[in-house]
Amino acid sequence: MQVSSPTAGDLEEAIRLHRELDAIGATAGGGIDRQEATEDHTRSRTVIAEWLSARGFEVRVDAIGNMFGVWEHTPGAPYVLVGSHLDSQPCAGRFDGISGVVCAAVAGAVVRREVEAGHLTPRHNVAVVSWCNEEGARFQPALLGSSVYCGLLPLEEGLAARDRFGVRLADALESVGFRGTDEPPRPAAAVLELHAEQGVALEQAGVAVGVVTHCWSTLKWRLIFHGEQAHTGGWPMRSRKDALLAAAMFIVAHRALCEDFPEGTLRTAAAWIDVQPNSPNVVPSQVTLQCDARSDDETVLAAVRDRVRLTIAEIAEKTGVEIQVERFSDRQRIPLNDQGQQVIRDAASAVGEQTIDLPTVAGHDCLALQQHGVPAALMFLPSTGGIAHNEREHTSDADLQTGVLVLTEALRRAAGGALDQRDVQG
Amino acid sequence: MQVSSPTAGDLEEAIRLHRELDAIGATAGGGIDRQEATEDHTRSRTVIAEWLSARGFEVRVDAIGNMFGVWEHTPGAPYVLVGSHLDSQPCAGRFDGISGVVCAAVAGAVVRREVEAGHLTPRHNVAVVSWCNEEGARFQPALLGSSVYCGLLPLEEGLAARDRFGVRLADALESVGFRGTDEPPRPAAAVLELHAEQGVALEQAGVAVGVVTHCWSTLKWRLIFHGEQAHTGGWPMRSRKDALLAAAMFIVAHRALCEDFPEGTLRTAAAWIDVQPNSPNVVPSQVTLQCDARSDDETVLAAVRDRVRLTIAEIAEKTGVEIQVERFSDRQRIPLNDQGQQVIRDAASAVGEQTIDLPTVAGHDCLALQQHGVPAALMFLPSTGGIAHNEREHTSDADLQTGVLVLTEALRRAAGGALDQRDVQG
Numbered sequence: 001m002q003v004s005s006p007t008a009g010d011l012e013e014a015i016r017l018h019r020e021l022d023a024i025g026a027t028a029g030g031g032i033d034r035q036e037a038t039e040d041h042t043r044s045r046t047v048i049a050e051w052l053s054a055r056g057f058e059v060r061v062d063a064i065g066n067m068f069g070v071w072e073h074t075p076g077a078p079y080v081l082v083g084s085h086l087d088s089q090p091c092a093g094r095f096d097g098i099s100g101v102v103c104a105a106v107a108g109a110v111v112r113r114e115v116e117a118g119h120l121t122p123r124h125n126v127a128v129v130s131w132c133n134e135e136g137a138r139f140q141p142a143l144l145g146s147s148v149y150c151g152l153l154p155l156e157e158g159l160a161a162r163d164r165f166g167v168r169l170a171d172a173l174e175s176v177g178f179r180g181t182d183e184p185p186r187p188a189a190a191v192l193e194l195h196a197e198q199g200v201a202l203e204q205a206g207v208a209v210g211v212v213t214h215c216w217s218t219l220k221w222r223l224i225f226h227g228e229q230a231h232t233g234g235w236p237m238r239s240r241k242d243a244l245l246a247a248a249m250f251i252v253a254h255r256a257l258c259e260d261f262p263e264g265t266l267r268t269a270a271a272w273i274d275v276q277p278n279s280p281n282v283v284p285s286q287v288t289l290q291c292d293a294r295s296d297d298e299t300v301l302a303a304v305r306d307r308v309r310l311t312i313a314e315i316a317e318k319t320g321v322e323i324q325v326e327r328f329s330d331r332q333r334i335p336l337n338d339q340g341q342q343v344i345r346d347a348a349s350a351v352g353e354q355t356i357d358l359p360t361v362a363g364h365d366c367l368a369l370q371q372h373g374v375p376a377a378l379m380f381l382p383s384t385g386g387i388a389h390n391e392r393e394h395t396s397d398a399d400l401q402t403g404v405l406v407l408t409e410a411l412r413r414a415a416g417g418a419l420d421q422r423d424v425q426g
Numbered sequence: 427m428q429v430s431s432p433t434a435g436d437l438e439e440a441i442r443l444h445r446e447l448d449a450i451g452a453t454a455g456g457g458i459d460r461q462e463a464t465e466d467h468t469r470s471r472t473v474i475a476e477w478l479s480a481r482g483f484e485v486r487v488d489a490i491g492n493m494f495g496v497w498e499h500t501p502g503a504p505y506v507l508v509g510s511h512l513d514s515q516p517c518a519g520r521f522d523g524i525s526g527v528v529c530a531a532v533a534g535a536v537v538r539r540e541v542e543a544g545h546l547t548p549r550h551n552v553a554v555v556s557w558c559n560e561e562g563a564r565f566q567p568a569l570l571g572s573s574v575y576c577g578l579l580p581l582e583e584g585l586a587a588r589d590r591f592g593v594r595l596a597d598a599l600e601s602v603g604f605r606g607t608d609e610p611p612r613p614a615a616a617v618l619e620l621h622a623e624q625g626v627a628l629e630q631a632g633v634a635v636g637v638v639t640h641c642w643s644t645l646k647w648r649l650i651f652h653g654e655q656a657h658t659g660g661w662p663m664r665s666r667k668d669a670l671l672a673a674a675m676f677i678v679a680h681r682a683l684c685e686d687f688p689e690g691t692l693r694t695a696a697a698w699i700d701v702q703p704n705s706p707n708v709v710p711s712q713v714t715l716q717c718d719a720r721s722d723d724e725t726v727l728a729a730v731r732d733r734v735r736l737t738i739a740e741i742a743e744k745t746g747v748e749i750q751v752e753r754f755s756d757r758q759r760i761p762l763n764d765q766g767q768q769v770i771r772d773a774a775s776a777v778g779e780q781t782i783d784l785p786t787v788a789g790h791d792c793l794a795l796q797q798h799g800v801p802a803a804l805m806f807l808p809s810t811g812g813i814a815h816n817e818r819e820h821t822s823d824a825d826l827q828t829g830v831l832v833l834t835e836a837l838r839r840a841a842g843g844a845l846d847q848r849d850v851q852g
Contacts, residue, residue: 090703091655091711137705198660218659220706229517231814232695233644233720233788234624237684244697248677255671258663269658271670272706273699277516278590279563280646280698280716281788282815285517290706294659362659362707388657389708 006110011401014106022094031391035138036087037172044086055109061180064148065132065173072125078189079125080414085134093393100194107408122415127185131365138163146365150372188374190419193366197380198388201358208402209348209355210380216361220292220329226322229285244284246321253311267294340377347409375419432536437827440532448520457817461564462513463598470512481535487606490574491558491599498551504615505551506840511560519819526620533834548841553611557791564589572791576798614800616845619792623806624814627784634828635774635781636806642787646718646755652748655711670710672747679737693720766803773835801845
């Protein structure tokens, strides 16, 4: 199918809109810092809300702060959701999530224009979405808004999430005017998401479009190390129960685990830490550490689970520090809907782009919905050098424009019902 | 010499005053939290200021927030300073520093009363002192106020110290009304300090009074680990430059160092850490870690210095993380003035108490002055179980009252000139 739109003007508008967002919460190193429900994050939401509103979309904000640009052409028909997130990590790149919202907004507006001109008659309504707190940086868990939308996480639990200063998400949203009361668009017939790859597979293949086949399994947990507060000068070494020493031993052992599996099969991290009382002259009494392990192979994670348990016991024995384990997420390998994958391949082919299939190591909002039975399609655009969660993250304008073209075509197909036959695929 | 005062009433008043301070900033675990220039710390300063003022002392606050209760009976004569500090660690004990101020206030008032009754004719003026920011918890360095007083630290540098939220000490003092403009009492003929032992030597010896002979050498430094921010999912393990992993490796190696020296000769700590961006899904880009090493033997610390340099090079090599060393204090072994030691021994003997000699591992304000040529005398009271920097820190009422008796007698002697012959001792 030859498409006459998006027009060159649409493609230029996508880049202009992206640049407008790039300037909000910009950091000295060329990135952005727009964590959930901060002033800058709110400004970026408002830019998108006004942009959609000006194009006839009804902007709704639901009780967990998800924002939707709703276009209901057929009352009562299910929705195709298309979008990503606008919240960022601290000191992050300009593309992660944001490109997905920008491309979705332009794609939505183009398809709407086509329908209103009588060129298309879609089966499903469309909503452009910006999910709340995808990153899990300021509030945890990650994928918070999409998980509440699809029923994986109770609303009250999501609203009760607290940042490190004890501010509840409910209050943070309230304070910036994004604790909504609108009903979110339902039911969802399908969800589409475009995202930067955060890896080098596309770059190495020389291809602009990645079709995500599935998500690696991820294990996330929190360790609390209970030591004993003491004077760093006065207290004998052998009597110390140093919570930070025990946590450091765990971090080192956790990293070493990766050496015991074939290269590339396991990724681990311990990236968030809280130390009490965190005073130079006081042996730390309590440390909280967040850890994760990711693999494409469930048996690897099962082995990790066993090894972590052993490591904890060894360190507790050696240091006298009591170690408490709190598991807070155990995401199984999630396969993306087959028809969704095919829709991306077909849409790319329709605009003359090649694709490769690839997995995602990171979580994305559409995966939460897929996990809860909503057919999802996830497409990746190249990230230069695979750099992500870093101010130097980059996707070229040309790739972004390819993204708009492919996502628009995928949206046409999804709105036409291309992902509908859930019962058949089994 | 038989002494008729302190009276039973004075001793009871010391305990009452201590209990009044214990209630300020009290924690659930039976301790206190009154870090420098907080509201609770200020309330404790005000209690002491009013107590001294009611007994005729002129309360002065100098430019770095040291508070003095000045009693100038002989205009122009040098001062004996007697006191300690009221600021605490986070979640700390009720005795550390505070007992020293309480006992000093009562001792000062008693000696003043005796002089005014014509029973004594001291050579030196007396000032009860509460030094600013001894702990080095909220602001660094430790011993800040006493170091500025004696010229070890420039005033401007002290005022520019920032807490972890970027608040300058100057502004923190200003906001609680303790950035003073008064001249501190000078010159200092001698300084006396009473402090909890923070060790078990007195308890084990069954003696209530410790005569501190010298302070262990201490090396304090700050390491800055420069890694590279990346996605914990997307970024391959072998490409990571994880600043927290490198810091953890250092913490483990630093602790292991102690095993290479005879037990009890070296104490090390890494107790304060700052991690950026500290987000669960982001490989840490920068970690700052404060470390120290203490020994009674300078050659041990020289060996530590060499080993730390080697360890840093190894970890940098292994992790790709650049490690920057910032030395911020290198306190040599400080011997306490011989006559000062004898004054404590004689004072204890005069009130029928035995003493033992012992070193201090921790720093104390009077050591800064001793280092700068002011003869200092430091006496310790027992800490139950040696517990310090912990809510369970404890010194008994009986020991506190012994402290008042001995410190009062030591102050009589010091005010009489017992520590004066600096030139003779060489």
